Amino acid sequence: MKKRIRQCFGKAAASYSDAASVQRIVAKNCAVLCPQGSYGRVLDIGSGVGFLHDELKKHINCAQYVSLDLVQPMLLEQLGRGVMLVAADGEDLPFADESFDMLVSSSAMQWYGAPEKSIPQSFRVLKSGGKFAIAVFTDGTLRELADVSARTGFGSVQQLRSCSFYEDIFSNIPELNVSFGSEEHEQFFPSVKHFLKKHKQTGAVASSENISWGKGKYRRFVEEYEKLYRGGSGIKASYRVFFAYGEKL
Template sequence: MSMLTNNFDKRAKHYKKYARIQKIAAENLVNILKDSGEKDLKGTLELGAGSGIFTDLIKTNFDYENIFCVDLACNFLKLNRESEKVQCNILKLPFKKQSFSTVLSSSVVQWINNFDELLKEINYVGKNNFRAAFSIFLKGTFYEMDKVSKMTGFGNVLKMKESSYYLENFYKNGFVVDFFYEEKYTHFFDSVRDFLNNHKHTGATIKAKRTVNKGDYNSFIKYYESLFSLKNKIPASYNVGYFVVSKAS
């Protein structure tokens, strides 16, 4: 089990409570699909389904048959109420060729280093004329935390990619991009400690590059407040890309 998977498994019970921006991303992706005329999601595979934030929205907003939910974090899947669930690495999907008409994923793909490899897996399990839709956190997410971490040595931020990286890989692998939209969000917290606590409880954290101490932590709080505090609130920036793609036979 990877360190990342272990983090998510540890925080599985708390995820839905603290995953504010992930809920927004999931809701927006659902609305994008509805606006595109999508009504029937037969034969759906959800990548990185977790405890079911996006899964439940799919079931509420669309006609569907089975939704196959896959995730690497076992404790997350235990909380997902869909019956068809498989614990697996999404880069090694255990399904036959042309198994699904729709592939969906929200707030997951930013964790994948080799997007080209993931698209090959999706292409393999997708039926002729299948569609896929993603919400993906992009470069610029946690801008404030990244800046202060580099100054103080406390914390570590996932290196996220720009939207152009995903668009180029879609085109390279023969996908047609039917829709793309990038949106920036800012959430405000009562304090830096409140922000760090919220972030920790989502499990979306990565190991620090070096051992840190209380002094590093205090410096992080001090500089975060001095550089970014607005009306006694602490901002955290997020940048999300929404992609709907298809592939003709």
């Protein structure tokens, strides 16, 4: 799976900034959850092209900002921003214990293979008193696409975990003073073709390993999507986000 994530997001690196409008909003809302002030070292896990960095710098100052991502082409989009770029796996952080003053991540941890293990392990690198803010896409995201794919056999959608799944993980991490939140977003597109193109340009097709591109299934997919999910504003796509934020005691 991680090989496919590297491939899909690597291909989407140049188009991601323009296509990932919901992810940009989520990064903005995640940054607002971080207390303003000055920090030593900040670690951004799954930083992508740097949405969260761009928002955080409006709220905080830091001596060093470390952007970590599995996909090197995404990281290279951040060149010239004065951040330290680290190509590595967020589920196996290459840092010493208690080496960061803030830990942040936006729109990345839903791709983890074993979040129940790797999310708690992430907090070993955060100092006592360190702040954190995490945003994760959850089930209900792209539910229209999942519905039509199931009906027509065209495409596939990553099975995302529930808000309660992530809330349980964070609630059971020792020494965390944590709060939770969630939000939903809707996007509208002029056509199904436009929606699928934008979706592909975000790299989020990484889960579609058994996708069928048959013309007949595609036509039926478009027809079903149009019939079920076109409104006055266009073709609808929904997103659901979970937030965890607080302090390590």
